[in-house]
Amino acid sequence: MHHAPRTLYAVPCLAMDKRGFLKTSASALSGCILSRMLPAQTSSAPRTNWSGNLTYSAPNLLEPGTVDELRAAVRTHRHLRALGSRHSFNAIADSPENQVSLHALNSIDLDPTARTVTVGAGIRYGDLAPVIDTRGFALHNLASLPHISVAGAIATATHGSGLHNGNLATAASAIEFVAANGDLVHLSRSADAEPFAGAAVHLGALGILTRVTLDVQPTYQVAQTVYLDLPFAVLEHHCEDIFTSGYSVSLFTDWQRGRATQVWIKRRTDQTYTALGPEFFGAHRATENMHPILGHSAEACTEQMGIPGPWYERLPHFKMNFTPSSGQELQTEYFVPFDRAYAAIRAVETLRDQITPHLFVTELRTIAADNLWMSMAHERRSLAIHFTWKPEWPQVRTILPQIEARLRPFEARPHWAKLFTVPPTQLDALYPRLADFKTLAAGYDPDGKFRNPFLATNLYGA
Ligand SMILES: Cc1cc2nc3c(=O)[nH]c(=O)nc-3n(C[C@H](O)[C@H](O)[C@H](O)COP(=O)(O)OP(=O)(O)OC[C@H]3O[C@@H](n4cnc5c(N)ncnc54)[C@H](O)[C@@H]3O)c2cc1C
16 A cells, blocks of 8 residues: 655744744754763753743753653653643642653654654644644644643643534544653554553653654634624523534633623534524624633734634634733633533522632533543533633632532533642542553553652542
8 A cells, every 4th residue: 555655844943933943953953963872951940830820849850852861761760740831720740859841852743644643742733733734634623722732732631612523632543652661652542442542631640751643634724703792591492503503612701691701603614504694692793803801902812703714723712922811810620511511501600709700701612522531521522611710819719619519410520730629539430430540550650650749639539
């Protein structure tokens, strides 16, 4: 059988001018030569997560230049934890001793025949998307921002929206990682179906990912249309109609006046839908580009007004070279069964007067069911109820248990990368394959080298 030639790209940092690119290429080249002689670089400067709500306690950051350097580092250190693009809001990426940045592993290897792309663990979606689009390919979905790493996103079952779209980890067909003994392990969906379903949403617990293979499909265009002021009441009988009115649909709300402030409908131009008019289930079409947070400039947001564009410039809400969301903020998100979406929304709404003063915005999205053991959408299609909070942790900290109590009858699963107070005993009951996941992790990491306080509390604290 003929195989089209593969392409290997080494992607430098983003938004770089040509001079910067040449400089980086030269240093990358000398880095390759040096890395055969030097151990992983170590930095001990303080580090925070993206939003600045967390200063990591790990004293050291290791920066291996190659997989062999990484393997040597894993063999010789007692505690390590990979650090992606630092977009998680809790301490899931922290380590008592060493964090490891994989930014030097930045290859993009497209296989057009197999319809897959294999990326180094340092690659972010924003690096990857334009490269594969130029070659005629696309991913099935993206999160609200393209700034996050592929390895870090699949670790926490990061998702976009679309009742028929699985989270981003469902696009992974293979992963390669360094286990605690320094061995390089390769697992694939086709050859290792059962362990792979456990390993795709890996929570950083199995080892340090070096490469991820993702499914790709022929490239497509998306047009985004925004509506304002959708009454919640219409969700009682039209929830499915509304959330399937596009390929990816998001509702935003401040929880006041019984309505969604905005509806973002993202439609693929290669799919057929009924035409959108000036009214949509009682909402009216926006006449200019909007930011989900009312009052923020739409400059940072992807193009709307029904203007078609490449999938990667429409599926995220925020442009790559702008600050996504608000910047200084906290995030929380809970996943409930889609079939009970309306009741769950109304249950949270009862707390509106506690929530709104501390909220930038809530987003409601949908995710297809999957078979990944630690996915928040495991075995159930889901509505995700998301909160972008003002950076007011003392107040937010008191509201979360109230929201969690309202959502407990819906068996709400909190997002692994965001802030929550659900006790470990409840988490244990929410994930039927959790015990299997722990067994899988123990096989690759018998002494807890990749375990950190977040995992100790939330996976092992029940
Ligand atoms: C503004 C903003 C918008 C967001 N929007 C969305 C959204 O639309 N949908 C959504 O679901 N989430 C969203 N998130 C959350 C985000 O997707 C998750 O926090 C995601 O895990 C971040 O990936 P990261 O590369 O920053 O990883 P980090 O936060 O650095 O790490 C996350 C986890 O991945 C592990 N990890 C990273 N790299 C590796 C590796 N190579 N090997 C092993 N483990 C690794 C870390 O150890 C850690 O456990 C958003 C976050 C922000 C700040």
